[in-house]
Amino acid sequence: MAHHEVDHVSGVTTTGHEWDGIKELNNPLPRWWLWLFYICIIWSFGYFLVYPSWPTLTGYTKGFFGYSQREAALNDVAVGASTRLAAASGLKDATLEQIQGDPKLLEFAMANGKAAFGDNCAPCHGSGATGSKGYPNLQDDDWLWGGSLDAIHQTLLVGVRSTHPDTRVNDMPAFGKDALLEPAQIKNVAGYVLSLSGGAVEGADVAAGQTVFAEQCAACHGEDAKGLQDLGGPNLTDAIWLYGGDEKSVVETITNARRGVMPTWEGRLDPVTIKSLAVYVHALGGGS
Amino acid sequence: MSVDSDGAAGGDVLYAAAKKIYPAAVHGRLRTIKWAVLFITLGLYYFLPFVRWDRGPNAPDQAVLIDLAGRRAYFFFIEIWPQEVYYLTGLLVVAALMLFLMNAVAGRVWCGYLCPQTVWTDLFMQVERWIEGDRRERILLDKQPWYGEKIARKTMKHVAWLMIAWWTGGAWVLYFADAPTLVHDLITHQAPLAVYIWIGILTFTTYALAGHMREQVCLYMCPWPRIQAALTDEWALNVTYRGDRGEPRMSVKTAEKARAAGAPAGDCIDCIACVHACPTGVDIRDGIQLGCIQCGLCIDACDTMMTKVGREPGLIGYDTDMNIARRAAGKPPIYRIVRARTVLYAGLIAVVGAVMTYTLATRAFQDVNVLHDRNPIAVQLSEGGIRNGYTVRILNKRTEERSFTLGVDGLPDGAVIDAVGVDQTFRDVPLVTVGPDTTRELRVHVSTQSAEGLDDSTPVVFRIVDISSGEAAIARDFFKLPQK
Numbered sequence: 001m002a003h004h005e006v007d008h009v010s011g012v013t014t015t016g017h018e019w020d021g022i023k024e025l026n027n028p029l030p031r032w033w034l035w036l037f038y039i040c041i042i043w044s045f046g047y048f049l050v051y052p053s054w055p056t057l058t059g060y061t062k063g064f065f066g067y068s069q070r071e072a073a074l075n076d077v078a079v080g081a082s083t084r085l086a087a088a089s090g091l092k093d094a095t096l097e098q099i100q101g102d103p104k105l106l107e108f109a110m111a112n113g114k115a116a117f118g119d120n121c122a123p124c125h126g127s128g129a130t131g132s133k134g135y136p137n138l139q140d141d142d143w144l145w146g147g148s149l150d151a152i153h154q155t156l157l158v159g160v161r162s163t164h165p166d167t168r169v170n171d172m173p174a175f176g177k178d179a180l181l182e183p184a185q186i187k188n189v190a191g192y193v194l195s196l197s198g199g200a201v202e203g204a205d206v207a208a209g210q211t212v213f214a215e216q217c218a219a220c221h222g223e224d225a226k227g228l229q230d231l232g233g234p235n236l237t238d239a240i241w242l243y244g245g246d247e248k249s250v251v252e253t254i255t256n257a258r259r260g261v262m263p264t265w266e267g268r269l270d271p272v273t274i275k276s277l278a279v280y281v282h283a284l285g286g287g288s
Numbered sequence: 289m290s291v292d293s294d295g296a297a298g299g300d301v302l303y304a305a306a307k308k309i310y311p312a313a314v315h316g317r318l319r320t321i322k323w324a325v326l327f328i329t330l331g332l333y334y335f336l337p338f339v340r341w342d343r344g345p346n347a348p349d350q351a352v353l354i355d356l357a358g359r360r361a362y363f364f365f366i367e368i369w370p371q372e373v374y375y376l377t378g379l380l381v382v383a384a385l386m387l388f389l390m391n392a393v394a395g396r397v398w399c400g401y402l403c404p405q406t407v408w409t410d411l412f413m414q415v416e417r418w419i420e421g422d423r424r425e426r427i428l429l430d431k432q433p434w435y436g437e438k439i440a441r442k443t444m445k446h447v448a449w450l451m452i453a454w455w456t457g458g459a460w461v462l463y464f465a466d467a468p469t470l471v472h473d474l475i476t477h478q479a480p481l482a483v484y485i486w487i488g489i490l491t492f493t494t495y496a497l498a499g500h501m502r503e504q505v506c507l508y509m510c511p512w513p514r515i516q517a518a519l520t521d522e523w524a525l526n527v528t529y530r531g532d533r534g535e536p537r538m539s540v541k542t543a544e545k546a547r548a549a550g551a552p553a554g555d556c557i558d559c560i561a562c563v564h565a566c567p568t569g570v571d572i573r574d575g576i577q578l579g580c581i582q583c584g585l586c587i588d589a590c591d592t593m594m595t596k597v598g599r600e601p602g603l604i605g606y607d608t609d610m611n612i613a614r615r616a617a618g619k620p621p622i623y624r625i626v627r628a629r630t631v632l633y634a635g636l637i638a639v640v641g642a643v644m645t646y647t648l649a650t651r652a653f654q655d656v657n658v659l660h661d662r663n664p665i666a667v668q669l670s671e672g673g674i675r676n677g678y679t680v681r682i683l684n685k686r687t688e689e690r691s692f693t694l695g696v697d698g699l700p701d702g703a704v705i706d707a708v709g710v711d712q713t714f715r716d717v718p719l720v721t722v723g724p725d726t727t728r729e730l731r732v733h734v735s736t737q738s739a740e741g742l743d744d745s746t747p748v749v750f751r752i753v754d755i756s757s758g759e760a761a762i763a764r765d766f767f768k769l770p771q772k
Contacts, residue, residue, distance in 0.1 A: 026301075026302070028301050028302055028303055029302060029303050029304070030305075030504060030508055031304060031305040031306065032504070033303075034303050100708070100709050101709060101711065102709075103709060106708070106709045107729070110731070127663060128661075128662075128664045129664075130663070137667070139664055139667040139675075139677070140668060140675075141670050141671075141675075142669075142670040235670065238670035238671065239669070239670055239671070239672050240668060240670050283708040283731050284677070285675055285677055285733045
């Protein structure tokens with residue numbers, strides 16, 4: 001440190017370090033800056049004492065504060081749950097229509113329903129509720145068992161062909177497999193049904209198919225084939241087909257029948273969640 | 289490596305203890321201006337939260353309020369929503385340009401007169417003078433042993449400082465809540481913990497920065513002195529020692545002798561009143577330098593001395609290095625405030641200010657934001673129609689409840705719009721009531737009778753109209769067909 005070269009411009013000594021002719025001036029740092037540095041080092045030892053820090057053979061030092069990230073997170077979850085409880089109690093006592101008419105209740109029910117839908121319904125109906133083959137699209141306006149708030153709520157409670165005693169259930173006969181209809185008749189019926197929504201089956205006798213339909217199908221699907229929601233009989237005249245609206249799919253449906261299943265949610269989800277789901281699904285757009 | 293504390297700057301040490309500065313009291317024109325600035329700025333700071341401003345029902349009546357919980361900022365007749373925070377950006381841009389302009393005109397006006405660090409330090413120094421006396425008394429007091437009067441005076445000083453600091457922190461929190469209510473809550477110990485913590489933080493920083501750190505903040509902590517060196521130029525007025533007139537410096541008697549002998553003698557009598565007056569402890573006669581905050585107190589100190597010895601004041605004054613050189617060369621000094629740099633800065637300030645004023649004056653009191661569903665993009669309906677889902681948020685920035693019609697344009701006749709939870713309609717579109725100074729989010733469905741005549745993506749315009757005033761807002765989006 002016995003270096004006394006003075007820079008003639010600033011009148012300050014240099015540190016003696018030199019890089020390609022560039023020298024560094026020695027403007028001393030204020031001493032308090034150094035103290036702050038030492039204080040920070042001492043401060044850091046405080047962390048060792050108050051927070052979990054050192055591993056031991058069987059665990060770790062817990063620290064004086066007894067802080068645990070896991071417990072803090074669990075605590076936050078509990079606080080969140082109790083906060084939600086207040087809003088949930090509002091849902092519990094309100095009717096479905098009241099929930100829909102109250103912006104605050106609706107906001108909570110939608111958020112709650114969306115989360116529950118993602119956890120419980122999305123595996124079959126899709127995260128966007130658009131369904132897929134065999135799993136109904138809940139966004140559209142075509143409903144097997146009714147699209148009113150109450151009908152959706154009831155379907156959620158009891159399920160379809162579920163273990164619930166009051167489950168929604170119907171049985172379409174397997175007309176081909178059980179030899180109730182000849183293959184030619186099946187083709188004719190398929191031709192008639194598809195003609196209702198503007199389609200056609202080559203070589204099918206539509207008039208003969210209409211006769212078979214009136215005898216075999218109208219009981220559940222209705223005389224006009226527009227479906228009977230009380231029985232869960234699908235509308236066959238619209239643009240929406242759960243199992244496909246091409247000839248092959250329709251023939252397959254008539255031959256072997258379809259029996260989709262939805263579980264009952266009563267007892268598996270709490271009433272508030274089921275209510276929220278009903279409001280949410282109804283609000284997706286297809287609700288009537 | 290040893291840490292040595294006794295070396296002055298330029299010694300062989302890496303760390304230097306701060307030298308305590310004892311600024312002397314100064315009287316004069318600039319000191320008076322600084323007192324005025326201090327009274328106005330601190331007066332504004334401490335009392336502004338208590339100014340009331342009637343905004344009618346459903347809105348706070350505090351003139352200046354930053355309502356963090358409610359996510360609103362109020363400034364007299366202006367109310368800012370979070371999405372309008374760009375006004376803050378505009379203010380910061382103007383503030384930066386103002387600093388540039390000040391620098392181009394008269395150097396570190398900000399540092400010397402307006403900076404909170406300077407203003408509070410000035411206040412703390414004055415309190416120190418009242419309690420411990422002026423420079424000489426303070427130096428002597430510090431040299432005394434610790435007993436009796438010294439303990440009493442030092443205690444008094446720190447208590448006074450802490451009270452000012454506490455009041456500073458107390459005023460700060462009043463900007464974030466209704467001031468009279470919060471004062472009442474503070475007195476009755478019912479205020480939230482965060483309030484006490486913030487008062488504590490501000491008390492500590494004020495006490496530490498204005499009482500103890502002082503010029504160290506300017507020298508070591510603040511980036512502005514470094515930046516402003518790049519913004520000044522040879523035309524900018526700076527607090528300048530007119531060396532052409534002052535040198536060679538010598539006492540009055542020596543100067544008389546020198547003049548009698550025909551030798552040159554400057555006007556500077558080397559009394560170092562300028563150095564003693566300096567709050568950062570620099571010697572202005574060394575020229576413009578980092579440590580000089582250009583508060584102008586040395587000008588007042590020097591003028592006082594010059595008047596006393598019967599010489600012309602203004603040996604230190606607002607001047608430029610260029611003029612010193614010109615005078616030394618026998619040329620008249622020139623001053624030019626209007627030049628490319630100042631015109632540019634002033635022009636930019638005017639432009640940004642005009643843009644902000646215009647947008648503020650013409651901004652709407654309602655808005656609508658639309659977000660198209662991502663999944664599904666479109667839904668096939670049973671009768672052949674297509675439906676798209678949207679999340680619509682309507683903003684009502686007025687302090688009364690309003691009703692808006694929510695319509696959509698750009699689709700063939702027969703298109704229907706409906707909003708979940710909205711029963712009222714007006715001319716076949718939903719009529720949405722939105723509470724005062726709030727937003728309402730809606731799930732909205734738009735359905736067409738068929739897909740005929742529609743592209744895969746059709747531009748649509750959502751339009752809200754206040755049915756009583758006719759004020760409207762639009763949002764553009766698209767109506768999509770299902771993917772084949």
